[in-house]
Amino acid sequence: MPKFFAESELIINRDGSIFHLHVKPEQLADKVILVGDPGRVSLVASHFDNQECDIESREFHTITGTYRGKRISVVSTGIGCDNIDIVLNELDALANIDFTTRTEKEQLRKLTLVRIGTCGGLQEYTPVGTFIASEKSIGFDGLLNFYSGRNDVCDLPFEEAFKQHMQWNPQLCAPYVIDADKETLERIAGDEMVRGVTIACGGFFGPQGRELRIPLADPKQNEKVESFEYNGHRITNFEMESSALAGLARLMGHKAVTCCMVIANRRAKNVNANYKNSIDELIKLVLERI
């Protein structure tokens, strides 16, 4: 018997679209670009040859169109892994649940999900302007811990080594370490992107070791993050979505990778707050390779 999804669990709007995104199943392409900023959706879609829909709902802006013959949806997630939970579950429902019978489809679609974001660089070799593709993400957000199968898809020895190195505070959520889809990573990253380990944080300030007026629980957090090394991997950058994206995609059977442009280097303490034109270079690389 296929699993049935009740009205309260799979919320479908009156027009047949999914609850938050307001997108209908036939409007979703197999190739999906995810961005944090709703304004970045139009920048990505400005390269499209044509557009078939343009939908805005809360922070979720979706445009589906074609780029050089490839059908692509670009969707904004807003900020944070809590939003990735909404976007990934709703995209997966659009792809793999029959909205008429409210049951899982027999033939499942595998989406290719590429996040184009901004991040903070943590090493000298990741200055402002660097493109980083996340080979692994470390989730400080805790989201994946709510799903069954989390231990089957995470790199548990890496997690243990990281927790030991950080002297992990048990009051924080358990960090989870998850790999990007290897084939997608290699294809998207090419020669232009540094392969890195990305920490996805549950906040821009305290969780990323940024101290404004309130002191941090662990003022040495970033020093420890920067010095961590495991099997040749070093932590390269902070952002806020890659862990939940890689983790949920893996549990759902989709392929995902995150690539980000460094807009602040936390070691050198410099920033490019005016990055909106330069991120177009990263967008063009992804559009060519997705």
Ligand SMILES: O=P(O)(O)O[C@H]1O[C@H](CO)[C@@H](O)[C@H]1O
């Ligand atoms: O530029 P985006 O894609 O939003 O990504 C980064 O920027 C936001 C914080 O400023 C977070 O979402 C972080 O992950």
Ligand SMILES: O=c1cc[nH]c(=O)[nH]1
């Ligand atoms: O430092 C930064 C820059 C962009 N996005 C982040 O999450 N952190």
